[in-house]
Amino acid sequence: MVMKSVKNANRVHKKLCASVNYLQIDHRVKNIFQVEGVIILPSPKAWERYNWTRKYFEKKPKEGYFIWIKKQVNFPLFACVSISLKNITQELQNLLIIEKNLNIKLRGTCNALKKNLSGIHRAQGKIILKENSSLKYNHIHTWGEKDIVEPNYQFFLEKNSKLDYTYRTLFTPKKLKINTLFNLLKGASCNVKIVANCSQTETVMIKDVLILKEKGASGIIKLRLVGRKNSQILACSQIIAESESRGHLDCRGLLVDKKSKIALIPELLCKNKLAQITHEASLGKVSEEELNYLRMRGLTEKEAINLIINGFLEVKENKSSFPPSLS
Amino acid sequence: MLLEIKDLKVQERQPPASLPTEGGASGKEILKGINFKINSGETQALLGPNASGKSTLAQTILGNPKYKIVKGKIFFQGKEITKLPPEKRVKLGMALAFQSPPSIKGVKLFQLLEKISKNKSVDSRCQQRQQPLNEKLNIGANLLEREVNLDFSGGEKKMSELLQVISLDPELVIFDEIDSGLDLKRLEKVAKIIKKELIDKKISILLITHSGVILKFLKPKITNIMLEGKIICKEKDYRKVLRVIKRYGYEKCKKCKPST
Numbered sequence: 204m205v206m207k208s209v210k211n212a213n214r215v216h217k218k219l220c221a222s223v224n225y226l227q228i229d230h231r232v233k234n235i236f237q238v239e240g241v242i243i244l245p246s247p248k249a250w251e252r253y254n255w256t257r258k259y260f261e262k263k264p265k266e267g268y269f270i271w272i273k274k275q276v277n278f279p280l281f282a283c284v285s286i287s288l289k290n291i292t293q294e295l296q297n298l299l300i301i302e303k304n305l306n307i308k309l310r311g312t313c314n315a316l317k318k319n320l321s322g323i324h325r326a327q328g329k330i331i332l333k334e335n336s337s338l339k340y341n342h343i344h345t346w347g348e349k350d351i352v353e354p355n356y357q358f359f360l361e362k363n364s365k366l367d368y369t370y371r372t373l374f375t376p377k378k379l380k381i382n383t384l385f386n387l388l389k390g391a392s393c394n395v396k397i398v399a400n401c402s403q404t405e406t407v408m409i410k411d412v413l414i415l416k417e418k419g420a421s422g423i424i425k426l427r428l429v430g431r432k433n434s435q436i437l438a439c440s441q442i443i444a445e446s447e448s449r450g451h452l453d454c455r456g457l458l459v460d461k462k463s464k465i466a467l468i469p470e471l472l473c474k475n476k477l478a479q480i481t482h483e484a485s486l487g488k489v490s491e492e493e494l495n496y497l498r499m500r501g502l503t504e505k506e507a508i509n510l511i512i513n514g515f516l517e518v519k520e521n522k523s524s525f526p527p528s529l530s
Numbered sequence: 531m532l533l534e535i536k537d538l539k540v541q542e543r544q545p546p547a548s549l550p551t552e553g554g555a556s557g558k559e560i561l562k563g564i565n566f567k568i569n570s571g572e573t574q575a576l577l578g579p580n581a582s583g584k585s586t587l588a589q590t591i592l593g594n595p596k597y598k599i600v601k602g603k604i605f606f607q608g609k610e611i612t613k614l615p616p617e618k619r620v621k622l623g624m625a626l627a628f629q630s631p632p633s634i635k636g637v638k639l640f641q642l643l644e645k646i647s648k649n650k651s652v653d654s655r656c657q658q659r660q661q662p663l664n665e666k667l668n669i670g671a672n673l674l675e676r677e678v679n680l681d682f683s684g685g686e687k688k689m690s691e692l693l694q695v696i697s698l699d700p701e702l703v704i705f706d707e708i709d710s711g712l713d714l715k716r717l718e719k720v721a722k723i724i725k726k727e728l729i730d731k732k733i734s735i736l737l738i739t740h741s742g743v744i745l746k747f748l749k750p751k752i753t754n755i756m757l758e759g760k761i762i763c764k765e766k767d768y769r770k771v772l773r774v775i776k777r778y779g780y781e782k783c784k785k786c787k788p789s790t
Contacts (some may be wrong), residue, residue, distance in 0.1 A: 501621060506645070
């Protein structure tokens with residue numbers, strides 16, 4: 204299954220590289236495709252060229268991408284970072300800046316090109332959405348079963364900006380540690396989906412924090428986690444409301460085998476009496492009724508479970524998921 | 531003989547959590563010695579009051595693991611299938627339209643149809659084949675794009691089930707209460723589709739019904755009456771059965787002698 208998936212990822216990878224705006228394999232930048240109104244550079248070059256970037260990079264970057272979007276781009280931008288060599292360690296520092304009033308789509312892919320690379324992929328990312336801008340960001344991970352992956356992303360949403368962020372890991376590595384922070388200023392909004400289909404994953408630690416800093420900020424975080432083949436998952440989601448704002452956590456887990464474990468910890472912290480924040484969390488197994496129904500449609504038990512899982516991981520687009528009390 | 535059931539006794543399994551021993555049966559016998567036969571191309575009906583065991587019989591024929599066969603055998607096309615898993619029974623040509631199908635969140639109806647259709651190897655052909663059927667069933671693209679059975683109305687569920695069982699290209703279809711929750715106009719339409727797409731193509735049909743309304747449209751060759759887990763009557767004239775039930779209720783059937 205994993206072998207097939209890695210082959211598949213390779214094929215997809217080759218196809219996508221033809222249209223990629225930033226492509227890094229291991230430590231080498233293979234391709235940069237510039238677009239009018241956008242500056243794309245390796246992060247070390249951006250550090251040298253633009254002094255102001257130093258307030259965003261925590262230290263002098265060794266590798267990673269810098270994308271500065273200054274004009275409207277009407278097609279999706281695409282950044283891709285891969286590992287292809289055994290035992291490689293990537294230490295990325297990425298910076299994405301979207302200027303005022305722009306509506307941008309971005310696809311980010313991080314993957315392993317082979318199954319047993321035992322690579323380490325660490326990424327520190329900062330994404331700045333300036334006033335009235337919007338970003339639809341599709342972030343996809345596909346890893347081999349021996350990799351260690353630690354993305355750490357921070358999103359800063361300025362006044363009235365909008366973020367639609369989906370992080371999806373299709374094939375999980377041996378260890379996965381995701382830290383994501385969303386910091387929302389006045390009137391900013393975000394819709395976040397974190398989807399992980401975890402199989403044979405020793406450790407999955409997900410920590411996401413949504414800070415509703417200023418008045419009128421609103422955000423939803425949806426977590427969809429599947430634990431199969433002895434996967435151990437811990438997910439902590441937190442909303443901190445510091446102003447008159449609204450937020451909602453929707454955390455769901457599906458356990459497929461007896462040895463897997465999922466812990467969901469939703470946490471709400473309210474510092475303003477006018478804020479409304481809510482959460483819902485559920486953990487369960489595959490429904491026998493659904494399973495038997497699909498088997499009585501001719502699907503094998505395995506096919507039926509896969510279909511149910513795919514359905515579970517499918518998070519609806521364009522649907523407000525605030526509970527009625529907050530809608 | 532397409533389907534033959536001999537002295538079938540069935541118990542319902544309880545969920546493992548509430549069981550003293552995992553995977554056992556609750557001990558309550560639902561089917562108490564069923565004998566039943568249906569030939570190729572034949573349409574039969576099974577009538578009975580609530581909780582008489584009709585749906586359990588349908589689910590057991592299709593192999594739902596929820597039910598445990600404690601005695602008896604099931605044969606399909608001469609082959610014993612008593613211990614066969616449900617998916618293999620479907621492959622042999624059996625299909626069941628559920629009375630209350632569960633919803634499958636995140637899975638769209640057209641995705642399920644693509645998965646289960648016997649022509650799934652060629653997607654475009656599969657879609658071409660299904661398209662006219664959708665139109666005949668008055669199922670718009672809208673329903674196909676919705677998640678399976680999620681927030682479907684009663685009528686939409688029946689249409690969806692009908693579409694699914696036809697897609698399976700079956701030899702035998704069991705309809706569990708296909709006539710419940712449908713208005714007369716839609717019921718007539720469903721009956722016409724069943725006749726045209728299945729009966730006229732010599733597919734065997736077992737109509738399980740509580741009210742019996744659909745029988746006048748599909749005219750079963752034999753009407754079986756089920757009471758308390760047993761088939762107590764087989765009658766050739768469905769109109770006679772409906773008359774008796776309407777006038778006296780199912781209790782009268784206990785006294786009635788089979789005419790077949």
